[in-house]
Every structure is written in structure tokens, then in C-alpha cells.
Ligand SMILES: Nc1ncnc2c1ncn2[C@@H]1O[C@H](COP(=O)(O)OP(=O)(O)OP(=O)(O)O)[C@@H](O)[C@H]1O
């Protein structure tokens with residue numbers, strides 16, 4: 339059992355509060371990915387879990403025990419650094435064995451363990467080489483091997499693949515996924531790469547400015563982003579965020595929204611807390627927009643068409659919006675730059691956010707939230 | 717086109733001339749010492765620029781003096797001990813100053829640098845008292861002690877600079893592997909500090925080997941002298957005769973160990989030892 343629990347973790351460097359207060363629970367054997375823009379505190383959070391950084395306030399528990407004051411080794415964590423950080427003067431064997439040798443309890447088993455690790459990572463033929471004689475991918479595997487040799491309960495990865503080229507990255511990604519299946523240890527993984535996050539994670543944690551925006555499976559984050567930030571962050575190309583205005587609401591049932599460039603759309607959301615005429619934002623993924631060449635309000639100008647082979651992206655200029663609207667079209671694509679078109683989308687595909695950036699609750703899909711739980715227990 | 721070529725030739729020639737001048741300036745004195753060491757008697761007063769005869773009389777005379785030979789051993793002992801101690805203290809101090817965050821780190825570094833700025837003469841009398849108090853007068857250990865003191869600031873500074881440049885992740889990886897600070901220092905950092913240690917060690921050795929003032933002040937008898945003092949005290953048959961031949965031969969003899977050391981460590985003074993630690 340090696341679940342990780344962060345309780346009201348706060349981290350302040352000098353006077354700057356980097357992480358105001360984070361609560362998070364990572365289950366045993368789970369693969370959790372931290373994503374977020376640069377400087378949002380992903381690495382800091384990971385280093386707090388590793389024990390390389392001390393929290394200013396709050397507690398960290400591993401397997402139900404408070405480990406806030408323990409060293410990384412006592413916590414039973416292994417870490418893979420972004421820059422690999424292999425010991426350059428030691429051979430691959432010595433790199434992997436270093437931690438094992440320091441552990442008095444394992445004396446005698448060192449060779450066996452190193453060889454086992456090397457076999458899992460296909461490093462057996464490289465054991466006598468020095469790090470400088472290895473390729474990037476091989477170095478990365480040694481770094482992983484060093485972290486896993488002691489069989490830590492928790493493995494931490496800080497952007498482990500960001501120095502590799504695209505094809506090697508794909509290959510290492512699948513290898514990490516296989517490794518997780520095999521070891522079944524808890525893994526926490528920091529990345530910038532959307533695809534890595536979506537493909538590897540059991541659970542994605544989206545961080546923004548030191549706080550957690552949303553925690554959920556890749557499916558949940560993509561389909562039901564809780565906030566504008568998550569909506570804009572997950573998905574590539576980005577979700578289109580179009581300004582809109584409430585026309586009229588029927589509380590608890592639906593709301594009529596006037597969307598820039600699309601006319602009035604009725605969506606089944608509860609907007610009872612909002613006044614008629616209030617400004618809001620509608621989110622639409624590029625693959626969920628349909629373009630029609632003719633129509634009463636075909637007034638949006640196509641400014642660019644990108645042909646990618648398997649699909650094409652059409653960029654439209656929307657009055658009142660700084661960014662261009664992106665639409666994914668199947669190929670062959672009939673649309674040309676300079677044409678005027680109209681937009682259309684299925685109402686249930688719309689994501690609707692209020693002025694504060696929170697997603698409006700869907701009507702009908704009954705969600706279990708805290709008030710329900712309390713009601714049930716009474 | 718022709719003018720361009722001409723300019724290129726002139727520039728090259730100028731550069732060559734400059735190099736030759738610098739070479740002459742730096743190497744000539746040493747060359748002349750070697751030249752002189754092979755002469756004897758009145759030959760010394762002829763000005764030659766080429767070595768014509770190999771006459772080892774001077775060398776035999778110098779090495780025949782038992783006090784000179786013992787001064788060489790003293791020098792080797794003193795310089796080696798001073799370097800070893802300075803390295804041991806320097807490395808541990810550099811670890812603390814370079815890798816551990818504590819209040820007053822900058823101040824400590826400035827003080828270390830400040831200490832090395834005093835001229836030797838200024839500390840001479842104070843140091844003399846200290847050595848008397850330790851009962852080390854006329855003992856090579858006094859020199860070990862004083863040389864350690866004056867090579868340490870420089871050693872600490874250079875090693876701290878090098879220690880700071882080692883990647884932070886390397887240390888963190890060691891921490892995650894469960895290494896204590898001492899293990900990190902000895903198993904991870906020191907093996908990577910080879911070039912830095914070779915450079916500072918060599919410079920400290922040369923400084924200790926050539927030091928004159930302390931050596932003259934803190935020793936009394938001929939068998940406790942170090943080489944620079946011994947050479948300075950070589951006297952001729954009469955008060956008015958300076959035995960240039962002997963002096964030069966002795967100088968050449970004591971320079972040889974340094975040259976050999978530099979040649980040995982030259983290969984270690986190469987960068988790129990950290991290649992492969994981090995991406996790139
Ligand atoms: N030791 C430190 N002292 C002061 N500020 C720090 C320190 N370490 C990190 N920070 C600050 O904390 C913030 C978060 O840093 P962190 O490294 O966690 O970002 P990140 O999310 O990992 O970013 P990236 O994706 O670029 O790696 C940054 O603004 C950074 O400047």
C-alpha cells in the first residue's frame with residue numbers, strides 16, 4: 339500500500355507563495371500526471387513529495403503515515419530527473435547499484451538486483467559503459483533503472499522525456515506505460531506534453547498558479563472541463579472559446595445563449611444563478627464545429643486553411659474575438675481562404691462557462707456532490 | 717585580391733613575431749640558467765647563447781652537499797603535506813560553501829578572500845609567535861603549518877567555484893539514493909573535481925615549493941632548510957665570489973620536479989569530465 343496524500347500543502351520561497359494550499363490523494367498503484375503551464379509549481383509539488391523540498395505548512399502522508407520530516411530514501415521514493423543526472427564517472431552498473439550499495443540491508447543482493455533491473459530496461463549489454471557513451475534514450479533508461487532498482491513504492495518523474503526527440507519520446511512513452519503495468523507501483527509524472535498526459539495517466543491533475551484546477555481521468559478532463567482554464571489547456575488544437583450572452587433562462591432546465599457568429603443556441607444547463615444578458619463564454623472543440631458555405635448568416639471570413647494530410651484546420655475570423663476560431667475539417671476540404679461561411683454545432687457539444695470561468699452544471703446528469711452526501715447520511 | 721593576401725601575410729608575420737618575443741621573454745631566463753649550469757670557472761663570464769659542452773661538475777658539487785640533498789627532501793615533505801592538508805580542508809570547506817545554503821555564506825567567502833590579501837610580511841611576526849608557542853621553530857612542520865594557512869584561501873575559493881558548477885540534480889539524485897553528505901562529497905563530487913583538484917593542487921604545490929620568506933624565518937639550521945633558502949645560502953670560496961655555476965645547477969635541479977609534476981597532471985587538467993551527467 340503506497341497511496342500518497344497531500345494535506346493543505348503550502349510552499350513559500352522567501353516571500354513568494356508558490357503553492358497556496360493543495361490537497362490531493364494519489365491511490366496505490368495509480369499513474370498520476372501533473373500538467374500545467376510553465377512555472378505553475380509542478381516540479382515544486384513533485385519535489386515536495388520526493389522530500390527534496392520541505393513544505394512551509396501542511397503534511398504529506400505515504401501509506402497512511404506522516405512522512406513530512408523523512409528523507410527521500412526513508413519515504414521509499416525513486417525519482418527520475420529531467421536532466422537524467424547520472425553519475426558521469428560511474429558505469430551504468432555502478433549508477434544503478436549506487437543506491438543499493440548504500441543500503442546496508444541489501445548487501446549481497448546488489449548484483450542480482452542490478453541485473454534484474456537491467457533486464458527489465460534492456461540495459462544488460464550496456465552495463466559496463468559510461469553515461470557519456472550512451473544515447474539520450476539509453477541514458478533515460480539508466481535514470482529510470484537507478485530510480486527503480488531499490489523497488490521504491492513510489493516513482494516520481496519530472497519531465498523525463500522532454501530532452502528526447504519525437505520518435506524516441508513515443509517509444510519511451512510506451513515503455514513507461516509497460517513498466518507501470520509490470521511494477522504496479524504508484525507513479526507520479528510531470529509533463530508539458532498533452533499526449534503523454536492523456537495516454538499515460540489514470541488521473542490527470544491540472545495545476546494553475548500553484549492550485550489544482552481539476553483532477554480527473556483524461557476522459558473527464560476532455561469531455562467535462564470544470565473551468566475555462568482546463569478547457570483551454572487540455573486538447574490540441576485548443577478549444578475555441580467564444581464570447582456569448584444569456585438571452586433567457588428556464589431555471590433548472592435550459593438556457594438560451596446568444597453566441598457570437600452562431601446565433602441563438604439552447605443548451606441544457608442550469609444558469610439559474612445568472613441574470614438575463616449576463617456575459618459568458620462558450621467552448622467548442624475544433625472537431626465539433628460544422629461549417630456551412632451558405633446560409634442566412636454566412637458572414638465569417640476564412641483567413642487560413644491548413645492541410646495536414648489526414649485532416650485540415652480552417653481558421654475563421656470572428657468579430658469581437660482576438661483569436662481565430664479553429665475548425666477541424668475532414669479532407670478533401672472544399673473550403674478556401676477568403677470565403678464567407680457560417681458555423682453550426684450540436685447544442686450538447688457546447689461547453690458553457692459563466693463569467694468567473696466555472697462550467698455551468700448540466701441538467702439531467704445528476705451529480706453526487708457534498709450536499710447530496712450529507713442528505714444521504716442524515 | 718593581392719592586397720588582401722599581403723595583409724594576411726603581414727598579420728601572420730606580426731603574430732608570429734609577437735609569439736616569438738613572448739617566448740623569448742619567458743623562456744630565455746630559464747634557458748640561460750641551464751646554459752650557465754654547464755659552465756665552470758672563467759667560462760662563466762663568456763656570453764654564449766648555445767650549449768656547447770655538457771659539464772656536470774656543478775651538479776656533482778651541489779648534489780655532493782648533504783645539506784642541499786636534505787633540503788630537497790624537506791621541500792618535498794613540506795610541499796606534499798601542505799597540499800594534502802589544504803586539499804582535505806579545501807574540499808570539505810568548498811562543499812559547505814558551494815552546496816549548502818546557510819546564513820553568512822557570502823561573508824565567510826569574503827573573509828577567506830580577505831585573509832589571502834594580507835602581504836606575507838604583515839603576518840610574519842604574528843605567525844612567528846604562534847610557531848614558537850607550538851614549539852615548532854626550526855622544524856619543517858612549522859612550514860607545513862604556515863603554507864597550509866596561506867594556500868587555503870586560494871584553494872577554498874577555486875574549489876568552491878568548481879563545486880558550485882556541478883549540477884544540482886546530481887546531488888539530489890544522490891540524496892534520493894540515500895547518500896549522506898559525506899558519501900555525496902567523496903563518491904560523487906570529488907571524482908568529478910579531478911581537473912579542479914589537479915589545478916589547485918599543482919598551484920599550491922608550486923607556491924609551497926618556491927616559498928622563501930617563511931622558510932627563511934622559521935628554520936635555523938641547514939638540515940631543516942627548504943630548497944629556495946638553501947639555494948640562496950649557497951656561498952662560494954670567499955665573500956666576494958658568487959658561485960653562479962652552483963646556483964644555476966641547484967635551480968635547475970629543483971625546477972625539474974615541478975616540470976615533471978605538471979607533465980603528470982597535465983592530462984588530468986582537462987575539462988569534459990562531467991560529460992554524460994546531464995543532457996546535452
Ligand atoms: N528554489 C526556489 N527559490 C525560489 N523560487 C523558486 C524555487 N524553485 C522554484 N521557484 C519558483 O516556483 C515557481 C514554480 O516552479 P516549478 O519549478 O515548480 O515550476 P514548473 O511548473 O515545474 O515549471 P516548468 O514546467 O517550467 O518546469 C516558479 O515561479 C519558480 O520561479
Ligand SMILES: [Mg+2]
Pocket residue numbers: 380381382
Ligand atoms: Mg519543472
